Amino acid sequence: MSGGASGASDDKAALAIICGGGTLPFALADAAVRRGRRVVLFALRDWADPQRVAAYPHHWARIGQFGRFLRIAADEGCRDVAFIGSVVRPSLWEIRPDFAAIWLMPQVVRLFRGGDDHLQAGIGRLFEQHGFRLLGAKDIAPELLMPPGPLGARMPDQLNRLDIARGIALLDATSPFDIGQAVVVANNHVLALEGPEGTDQMLARVAELRRNRRINTTAGTGVLIKAAKLGQDQRIDLPVIGPRTVEAVSTAGLAGIAVVAGSTIVAEPERLGAAADSAKIFVVGIGPDGTVR
Numbered sequence: 286m287s288g289g290a291s292g293a294s295d296d297k298a299a300l301a302i303i304c305g306g307g308t309l310p311f312a313l314a315d316a317a318v319r320r321g322r323r324v325v326l327f328a329l330r331d332w333a334d335p336q337r338v339a340a341y342p343h344h345w346a347r348i349g350q351f352g353r354f355l356r357i358a359a360d361e362g363c364r365d366v367a368f369i370g371s372v373v374r375p376s377l378w379e380i381r382p383d384f385a386a387i388w389l390m391p392q393v394v395r396l397f398r399g400g401d402d403h404l405q406a407g408i409g410r411l412f413e414q415h416g417f418r419l420l421g422a423k424d425i426a427p428e429l430l431m432p433p434g435p436l437g438a439r440m441p442d443q444l445n446r447l448d449i450a451r452g453i454a455l456l457d458a459t460s461p462f463d464i465g466q467a468v469v470v471a472n473n474h475v476l477a478l479e480g481p482e483g484t485d486q487m488l489a490r491v492a493e494l495r496r497n498r499r500i501n502t503t504a505g506t507g508v509l510i511k512a513a514k515l516g517q518d519q520r521i522d523l524p525v526i527g528p529r530t531v532e533a534v535s536t537a538g539l540a541g542i543a544v545v546a547g548s549t550i551v552a553e554p555e556r557l558g559a560a561a562d563s564a565k566i567f568v569v570g571i572g573p574d575g576t577v578r
Contacts, residue, residue, distance in 0.1 A: 298362060298363065298364035298365060299322070299323045299324065299325050299361050299362045299363045299364070299365075300317050300322050300323070300324045300325070300363065300365045300366075300367060300420070300425070301324075301325050301327055301354075301358055301361070301363035301365065301366045301367070301417075302314055302317075302324055302325070302326050302327065302366075302367050302369060303327045303329070303346075303354075303366065303367065303368045303369075304326045304327060304328045304329060304332075304333045304338065304343075304369065304370050305329055305332045305333060305368075305369065305370025305371050305372040306332040306333060306334070306370050306371040306372065307370050307371045307525075307527075307552065308337075308527075308552055308553065309369050309370055309429075309525065309550060309552055310326065310333065310369050310370040311337050311340075311341075312426070312429060312552070313367060313369050313422060313425060313426055313429065314326065314341055316425060316426030316428065316429065317425050317426065320425075320426075322425075323342075324341060324342065325341075325342045325343065325344070325357075325358075325361045325363055326338055326341045326342065326343035326344070327343070327344055327346050327354060327357070328343050328344070328345050328346065329346060329347070329348065329370075329372060330345055330346070330347050332370065332371065332372050333370065342361075344357050347381060348372075348381075349381045350381075351411075355415060358417070363417075364416075364417060364418060365417065365418045365419075365420050366412050366417045366418070366419055366420065367419075367420045367421065367422075367425060367520075368405070368409070368419075368520075368521050368522075369422065405518065405521045405522050406517075406518040406521065408521075409518060409520065409521050419520050419521070420520060421519055421520030421521065421523065422523060422550055423519065423520075423547075423548075424520070429550050429551065430523075430546070430547055430548065430549065430550060430551065431526070431544050431545070431546050431547070431548075431549040431550075431551050431570040432546055432547075432570050433546040433547075433570045433571075433572075433578055434546075434569065434570055434578060435567060435568065435569045435570075436551070436554060436557055436558040436561060436568045436569075436570075437557075437558040437559070437561035437562045437567065437568055438562050439541065439561070439562070439565070439566065439567035440567055440569060440577070441508065441540070441541055441543065441567050441569055441577055444472070444506070445508050445540055445541060445543075445567070446577050447473060448470040448471060448472070448473065448507065448508045448510075449470075449508055449510055449543045449571060449575050449577065450574075450575040450576075451470050451473055451475070452468045452469075452470045452475075452508060452510030452543070452575070453510060453512060453545075453571075453573075453574065453575035454575070455468050455470075455475060455478070456468055456510065456512045456514070457512075457515055459478070460514040460515035460516065460517075461515075463514065464478065464479070464480060465478060465479030465480055465481075465487075466479060466484075466511055466512060466513060466514065466524045467479035467484045467487060467509060467510065467511045467524070468509075468510050469487070469488070469491050469507055469508070469509055469510075469537070469539065470507060470508055470510065471500070471502040471506050471507025471508070471539070472502050472506060472507070474502070476491055476494070476500060476502075476507060477490055477491050477494075484509070484511070484530065484533070485529065485530070485533050488509065488530075488533035488534060488536070488537045488539075489533065489536075489537075491507075491537040491538075491539070492533075492536050492537040492538065495537065495538050504538035505538065505539075505540050505565075506538075506539070506540055507537075507538070507539040507540055508539060508540060508541055508542070508543055509530070509534050509537075509539055509541070509542045509543070510542075510543045510544070510575075511524040511526065511542070511543075511544045511545070511549060512524065512544065512545045512548070512549075512573070513545065513548050513549075519548055523548055523549060523550050524544060524545075524548070524549045524550070525549070525550045525551075525552060526542060526544055526549060526550075526551060526552070526557065526568070527551070527552030527553055527556075527557055528552070528553055528556045528557050528560045530542060530557075531557060531560040531561050531564055531566065531568065532560065532564070534564075534566055535564035535565075535566055539566065540566060540567065541561075541566045541567035541568060541569065542561075542566065542567070542568045542569070543569050543571050543575075543577070544568075544569075544570060544571065545570070545571060545572070545573050546570030546571060546572070547570075548573075549570070
């Protein structure tokens with residue numbers, strides 16, 4: 286075992302948060318601090334918000350600086366690591382490895398020969414091989430996860446529920462192909478399946494199809510369904526929704542959002558619920574089989 290952490294991990298050790306874009310890294314950090322943990326942000330350049338990062342103990346890093354992380358994590362006493370925040374998957378040629386990472390490049394090259402879950406799970410294993418304990422939002426701050434039932438005043442009707450069930454069935458079926466975590470279904474018709482573009486761009490595509498009259502369903506029908514892939518390492522990349530998702534769903538002319546309760550992160554839940562009510566759409570936490578309670 287090498288690197289900055291060794292031995293059994295405990296909840297008194299500092300938590301290293303590898304911090305991408307968006308608000309979620311700071312929500313996770315705040316939740317950990319409320320539980321009495323010391324946090325250290327390892328903020329990714331070009332992704333993390335410098336103004337927000339400045340409020341926390343932090344170090345800036347670039348993707349590929351693994352040796353730097355190991356040295357600083359040892360100095361800071363970090364034993365546990367969490368990955369959170371938006372980052373677009375880099376190409377292999379965009380990685381600038383430091384000396385420690387160069388020795389790992391053959392393994393990293395193999396990880397790039399697959400989808401995002403394959404890559405992220407492999408990177409998680411690299412950290413574990415160097416003595417760190419990998420934690421997810423479920424472990425650190427379960428209150429950030431979608432609860433069962435609605436956020437806001439609306440619930441899906443029977444047609445929406447059928448679309449939700451179809452969407453979950455499709456996401457389960459495509460899980461082995463490591464494609465995406467979201468699908469749009471309207472009147473039992475699959476309108477879009479998420480790929481590398483991400484959820485917002487997929488919804489923008491649905492909105493464009495509607496403007497071009499390539500979608501014939503009336504506005505206010507159809508559901509965005511999001512779910513983690515079957516067998517996915519949920520410590521690294523859970524589905525996420527937030528107020529921007531509500532805005533994109535409304536622009537796409539859909540009726541609502543359905544996500545699996547307990548395995549979807551909710552950014553700014555109070556704003557999200559209010560935004561959903563204002564847009565007259567539903568946001569609901571469902572069972573892993575697509576059931577709505």
